[in-house]
Amino acid sequence: MGDLFLRALRQEPVERLPVWIMRQAGRYLPEYRAIREKVDFLTLCRTPSLAAEVTLQPVARLGVDAAILFSDIMVPLLPAVPGMRFDPGPKLPHPVTDPDAIHPFDPLVEVGFVAEAIRLARRTLTVPLIGFAGAPATLATYLAEGGAKKSFHAFRALLHADAGRARALLERLEAITLRYLLMQVEAGAHAVQIFDSWGGELSDADFAGFAAPGLRRICARLRDTGVPVLYFARGMPRDVGATAVGVDWTVDLAAARARGPVQGNLDPAVLFGDAATVAEKTRAMAAPLARTGYVVNLGHGILPLTPVESALAFVKAAQSIRCSP
């Protein structure tokens, strides 16, 4: 039964809907906060035993059908951006748009702690483990802004002011993202998710011209290894050759499912309702898609102040939905 999540992604028969929660390992869990009282965010990411422990927490607490590695999309860029810190979003000492600042690297040497965390987590996990990375355009967005800001237009501005530089930056990030994800697969990740929260902010033409080719290459190479690849973006995700797309709550789920396997998309804010309301809205969302090819999830990361009981109500409601053969 442990591979329910993977069977759903492969469109093989499933007896019920699988469910996990984006950012399921994190601030809403008291056992996570207890660890964070002792170590800072970056130390946690860099310490395999702790990262593995936090990765396992939501599986024990919520009984989700997949675990996701505890880390941050900016972690593979730590070697390239000395002085980057997390508070809790990434803060860079200065914006980075120079492609040469992003030197090619050996992830096993530079961020091997991620592979080690995956190996440690797998020792005790009873459900599949998802590795992840940021999409090149989303990484470039944070790099060009110098971190998490209120507005995110610096990379789009670069793209129009100096298309060559923007493309070179994306190509460097593509190389890093691919190596980094391949390392995770080799370490034992059963699936990988590419987070592209900011890719949806590109116009169709800019996405097609700048972001899509690299994403297609990344997805194709990863799928060659046999692992399913999930691609998450805001708004209706474009086709980049992923196994399944993750969609946010503004997207019509049935329309997205009609295009292929899909994951999502309850508004994380729904989890501020009481447990009965959460269960009702989860069932209303998921029941019409009760067959293989669908993974229940939120439409974005779980919010830090979410009550644990709501997360549990969400998971239980999703897992109560039987699938037709």
Next chain:
Amino acid sequence: MGDLFLRALRQEPVERLPVWIMRQAGRYLPEYRAIREKVDFLTLCRTPSLAAEVTLQPVARLGVDAAILFSDIMVPLLPAVPGMRFDPGPKLPHPVTDPDAIHPFDPLVEVGFVAEAIRLARRTLTVPLIGFAGAPATLATYLAEGGAKKSFHAFRALLHADAGRARALLERLEAITLRYLLMQVEAGAHAVQIFDSWGGELSDADFAGFAAPGLRRICARLRDTGVPVLYFARGMPRDVGATAVGVDWTVDLAAARARGPVQGNLDPAVLFGDAATVAEKTRAMAAPLARTGYVVNLGHGILPLTPVESALAFVKAAQSIRCSP
């Protein structure tokens, strides 16, 4: 020729495409910054002679086909939220979710300076003047967050935690928005735009259940006065009975135009390219829609560091497009 913008919205014959720029009066213009060196943002909004002067600046500088009142969507809430300041986004002394905090008010008494600014601007304007307000859900989003933040989920959380309170808050804001816009029309606004940047963050069900009914009532009442109503949202705007929709750059413009009159949608980041590139991308966007029912604009507000020459290149390129009869 002065009514080109209005004819395009009414789908009457136009000889060329009209153009204006969201946030065209503001930080990217040196003549605006010169005024702001002398007065703060709120004083500027509250002083009719200055607000009118700033409203006129982009018409003189760029030759745009419409002016938009210089103000902020939070201005009609100043009487309800003592201590609100702007830096430059709104900062509230505390989050507001109590509907009773939003007392009904007489806009002529409480924010009559807005009507006076419209009257003053109209004395010298040679193009139509657009009044504006925030949509109730967008106002509620800022109120519930306590201002402009990095994440905007407090109102959506309220909506699921206490639907009755959320609905009551929206109804108070609907009443204020409607009175405020009617005051602007009576003062001489030729058209009004409703800004709903955060309405697009609601799921289809939540938008239909909470936001749409009030927006429909506002649009219907305003259209009874004879003025065109523009409705701007992020993503593909839902139908709320507006005369035209404003769309951002992630929306397929032809698909939006097929549903009715449309305004937009160049990525504001394009204006960081050189003048030739700006002109080329503007023409590529607008030329396929060279007929009535389309107003050229950016897909969101012009960015503060935009070169004035780029804004001018955008306007000139749009105005060079002749329309078929």
